[in-house]
Amino acid sequence: MMETTTQTSDPPPREQTKQATSPAAYLMVLLMGVYLGILFSKSEVAHWQRIHDMFLFREAHMYLIIVTAIVVAMVSMLIIKRFQITSIEGRPIRYSPKPYHTGVVIGGMLFGAGWAITGACPGPIYAQIGGGQWMALFTLVGALLGMFGYAALKPKLPH
Amino acid sequence: MQWLMQPWPWWLSGILIGLTVPLLYLLAGKAFGISTSLQEIGALCSPHSKLEYLAKFDRKANLWTIVFALGIAIGAFLATEFLSADPKPFLPASMESVSGAIKLLVGGFLIGFGTRYAGGCTSGHSITGISNLNWPSLLATVCFFAGGLAVTWGLGGLLF
Numbered sequence: 001m002m003e004t005t006t007q008t009s010d011p012p013p014r015e016q017t018k019q020a021t022s023p024a025a026y027l028m029v030l031l032m033g034v035y036l037g038i039l040f041s042k043s044e045v046a047h048w049q050r051i052h053d054m055f056l057f058r059e060a061h062m063y064l065i066i067v068t069a070i071v072v073a074m075v076s077m078l079i080i081k082r083f084q085i086t087s088i089e090g091r092p093i094r095y096s097p098k099p100y101h102t103g104v105v106i107g108g109m110l111f112g113a114g115w116a117i118t119g120a121c122p123g124p125i126y127a128q129i130g131g132g133q134w135m136a137l138f139t140l141v142g143a144l145l146g147m148f149g150y151a152a153l154k155p156k157l158p159h
Numbered sequence: 160m161q162w163l164m165q166p167w168p169w170w171l172s173g174i175l176i177g178l179t180v181p182l183l184y185l186l187a188g189k190a191f192g193i194s195t196s197l198q199e200i201g202a203l204c205s206p207h208s209k210l211e212y213l214a215k216f217d218r219k220a221n222l223w224t225i226v227f228a229l230g231i232a233i234g235a236f237l238a239t240e241f242l243s244a245d246p247k248p249f250l251p252a253s254m255e256s257v258s259g260a261i262k263l264l265v266g267g268f269l270i271g272f273g274t275r276y277a278g279g280c281t282s283g284h285s286i287t288g289i290s291n292l293n294w295p296s297l298l299a300t301v302c303f304f305a306g307g308l309a310v311t312w313g314l315g316g317l318l319f
Contacts, residue, residue, distance in 0.1 A: 020219075021187075021220075021222065021223050025186075025187040025188060025189075025223070026187075026223060026226055028183075028186040028187040029183070029187045029189060029223045029226045029227050029230065030226050030227070030229065030230040030233075031186075031230065032179065032182060032183050032186065032187065032227065032230065033226065033227040033228065033229060033230015033231045033232075033233070033234060034230045034231075034233050034234035034237065035175075035179070035182075035230075035234060036176070036179055036227075036230070036231050036234060037230060037231035037232060037233060037234020037235040037236075037237070037238065038234040038235070038237060038238040038242065039167075039172060039175050039176050039179075039234075040231065040234070040235060041234070041235045041238035041239055041242075041243070042166060042167040042172065042238055042242060042243075043166070043167055043169070043172030043173075043175075043176065044166050044247070045172070045176070046235065046249055047247060047248075047249055048249060048250045048251055048254070049247075049251065051307075052311070055304075055307045055308055055310075055311035055312075056311060060169075061169050064169040064170070064173060065169045065172050065173040065176065066173070066281075066285060066286075067173070068169065068170060068172075068173025068174060068176075068177060069173045069174075069176040069177035069179075069286050070177065070285070070286055070289050070290050071177065071290075072173065072174050072176075072177025072178060072180075073177040073178075073179075073180035073181070073191075073286050073287065073290035074289070074290035074291075074292075076177070076178065076180060076181035076290070077180065077181070077290050077291055079181075080181060080184065080185075085185070087184060087185055087186070087187070087188035088185060088186060089188060091188045093184045093185070093188070095190065095287070095291040095293070096190070097288075097291070097293045097295075098278050098279055098283070098284065098288055098293055098295055098296055098299075099278075099295060100294070100295035100298065101278075103276040103277055103278065104277050104278065104295050104298055104299045104302065105277075105298065105299075105302050106276060106277075107272070107273045107274065107275070107276025107277030107278070107302075108273065108277040108284075108298070108299040108300075108301075108302025108303050108305075108306065109273070109302045109303075109305050109306035109309070110269045110272055110273030110276065110277075110306060111269060111270055111272075111273025111274045111276075111277055111280060111303055111306060112273070112302060112303040112304060112305060112306025112307035112308075112309075112310070113266075113269050113273070113306040113307065113309065113310040114265075114266040114267065114268070114269030114270035114271075114273055114306075115266075115270065115281075115303065115306070115307050116266075116306070116307035116308075116310040116311045117262055117263075117265065117266030117269070117310060117318060118262070118263050118266035118267055118270065119249075119250060120270070121193075121270065121274075121280050121281045121282075122193045122194040122196065122197065122270060122274060122280045122281075122282070123193040123228075123231055123280075123281075123282055125267075125270070126193075126196075126228045126229075126231040126232045126235070127231050127232065127234070127235035127249075128235070128249040128250070129232055129235075130231065130232025130233060130234065130235035130236040130239075131235040131236060131238070131239040131246075131249055132236070132239060133248065133249035133250055135250050135254050135255055135259060135260065135263060136249065136250065136263070138260045138263035138264050138267060139263045139264075139266065139267035139270070140267065141264065141267065142263060142264040142265065142266060142267020142268040142269075142270070142271065143197055143267040143268070143270045143271035144197060144200060144201060144267075144271060145264075145267070145268050145271060146197075146267065146268035146269060146270060146271025146272035146273070146275070147197040147198055147200075147201050147271040147272070147275050148201055148271075149268065149271070149272050150212070150271070150272045150275040150276050151198075151201065151208075151210040151212035151213050151275075152210060154210075154211070154212050155211070157276065
């Protein structure tokens with residue numbers, strides 16, 4: 001019975017992707033970025049040596065952080081779904097699953113290689129630059145070239 | 160206050176990073192993911208691109224990813240300037256060379272190409288995807304580590 005009432009009052013699905021981002025939401029996004037930037041630095045997730053030591057199995061630091069983060073996020077999502085919690089703007093929170101295709105395997109391994117070489121994944125690139133590591137601009141330029149490379153090759157790649 | 164200036168322990172870092180997922184959903188209605196910002200920058204830089212991947216990309220709906228990236232840079236600046244007693248370098252000193260720049264460019268290329276081909280990175284797949292029980296994200300994460308381990312243990316002698 002609750003189902004029908006919530007379904008009729010829900011915005012149509014296209015609003016999920018097309019919804020405009022309000023100025024308040026932009027401010028929240030910026031603050032969440034600052035929060036994460038501080039964490040990437042203080043946890044040393046954005047440090048090359050930590051990534052290197054992770055892939056060499058020299059220390060558990062990175063593995064523990066990733067597993068803890070996943071568990072915390074998973075419990076949070078279970079709570080959000082269980083109690084149908086909405087965003088502060090009253091919009092329903094829905095996860096759009098990322099589908100499987102060949103690129104998940106091939107692209108995933110290529111990204112992993114890049115992660116090991118540069119000691120950065122996409123978020124930490126911005127953290128390294130903001131933290132004054134100017135050499136990381138090369139990583140960012142490389143990442144943008146890689147993105148353009150994918151954009152150009154996409155029609156020819158298996159998906 | 161002393162502990163604040165030191166690197167934070169894994170459990171505190173892990174909990175706070177994990178909270179990014181619900182906080183970003185609750186406060187801004189956004190799914191945690193950062194690699195889309197690369198596509199957004201690309202689409203903004205080439206608004207008349209003939210490449211479908213950039214031409215059909217909704218620049219307005221994804222503008223927030225750049226604001227998010229900007230916030231990350233500001234946060235890292237604040238942490239390095241004001242929250243670190245003895246800031247550790249993000250990259251080894253050996254990277255500040257021509258060969259280092261080439262390594263970062265090539266590694267960066269693999270990051271950009273790989274995350275876009277895989278449809279996400281450590282934030283979108285490993286944290287957000289797995290925590291939402293999305294199995295392709297778990298597979299992607301296994302592949303991230305397969306690629307990273309292959310480079311570190313296979314080509315490591317040449318690279319590092």
